[in-house]
Amino acid sequence: MTQNKILLAQNSAFIANRLPRTARALKEADYEVDILNWNRGVNAEIIQSATKSFGLEGITVHSVYCGNTPYGKGIITVFNKILFIIKVILFLFKNGHQYKVVHAIDFDLALPVYIAKLINPKLKFEFIYDIADFVETFHSPIPKFIRSMIKNLSERIMNHAKVVIIPDENRLVNIPKAFQNKTVIINNSIDPPQQTVDYEVKISGDTLNIFYYGALSKDRGIELLLKQKNVSLWFAGKGELQGEIVENADTYDNIHYLGYLQLEQILSVASQMDVIYMVYDPSYQHNQIASPNKLYEALYLGKPCIVTENTSIDLFVEKYDIGYITKFDEHSLNTVIKSLSKEELIVKGNNAKSIYPAFSWDTSKRKLVEIYKSITKKGDTI
Structure with a gap:
């Protein structure tokens, strides 16, 4: 296990800003950072571009492919989703010993990380459960019994996690009181890009x-x-x-x-x-x-x-x-x-x-780095 090597895992890692800004903040704090994400086929170009960009920054991207898996197709893609879970578990069996911390964003990555640790006690990495969204509350045709099952599993994962992260204090309503003492708020503030682009659109000055x-x-x-x-x-x-x-x-x-x-x-x-x-x-x-x-x-x-x-x-x-x-x-x-x-x-x-x-990212970034320091003991003196 490398003292300062960490893995950040998210399904669609590069569509939202939560994982990329976390990866960059931790790289800046001298952690060795890997990213694990799902190549669903339909997002292949985005992943290819991000892999190249992060590679130039010294961050390695690992992508799991389970066949072409469009978004929002529900039960049609259930086999692909099960295969994805299995492949993440196998990835951790093979590579998990390298990481001091595995930081899983949302339930669909937290679940395989949790299962991998249950099956293989030799995996000693600490586990952070970052809940950007509660799947069981989504606008979707998920049946009630499945929502209930996800909620129960999610709470088991919270119990197992070293730290639980949420983006807003309003989300505490979905965190059982027993786990609120290890819950930290890291908001969804923007990590401003270092390079700006001009993307001009022909706006109308006469209308809103x-x-x-x-x-x-x-x-x-x-x-x-x-x-x-x-x-x-x-x-x-x-x-x-x-x-x-x-x-x-x-x-x-x-x-x-x-x-x-x-x-x-x-x-x-x-x-x-x-x-x-x-x-x-x-x-x-x-x-x-x-x-x-x-x-x-x-x-x-x-x-x-x-x-x-x-x-x-x-x-x-x-x-x-x-x-x-x-x-x-x-x-x-x-x-x-x-x-x-x-x-x-x-x-x-x-x-x-x-x-x-x-509400800037700088404030949350300091809090995030402190969490990692407390887990990895980085910066401690003897």
Whole structure:
């Protein structure tokens, strides 16, 4: 076992920013960092690009391939998912002795890490369970008994883990009291990219420009937004509503689809917009405790946002006066959008910019590195 070698594992490691910024922070703190992720086929290009980029930074990427496995297909891809779990376990049997810490993000990586340690007691690495999202609360057709099974397994994994990490104090509601003393909050704040890009879009100066990016799923208020008139709507990302967005963009001049964008491109586009859209359906528990990356990216850019009532971030938005709150219905959203003025948007954007330092990645990064120091005893003197 190498004293300072660690493994970060996540299903779609390079689609969100949580794993990449953690990897870079720990590399900067002089840890030897490997990444383990799932090459689902459909994300092969993203992985290829990330592998090359991280390789130049001295971080090794390991990818597990189990055949072409599209997102959001449920039971159709269950065999691939089981195969993935088996392959992760085998990877750990072969390589786990190298690592002082294995840091698994979300249940689908925490489960095989937990199983590997149960089966093979010779694996002595410490285990961090980082819960970016609670699978059992997702907007999806997962049956109730499976949700219950996942919840029970997840709590067993929490019990086994050295440290549990969550992105927001609102998520503590899903952490049993017995494990809250070893739970640490590492927020979803942005780790600003070292290199910026200019991704210019032809925005309309005469109308308001509203930007939604990320998962194009049905619980994200996208269908409500598509019905809004007299504003310019911009979308970026992948997901189940991608076809509908493309169809609308082909039909209406005020609707634009930019495809899947890298973080640097997202930040460039968002900086040109008037407001960032984060309207999640509050009927799902997953959204009631939302902690979207977009919120912190809006703070970083000094952009106001639109959020939904009863999604926890509405309280944050109201407290700091950094955006607007709507109910999750077309009429309420329409009323909010009609009330927007360019002058007020600038004021709320400035408010967002002013509070960013208090929620910056630098603050969370220090906390993360301290966690690792306490586990690896790095920096201790004799």
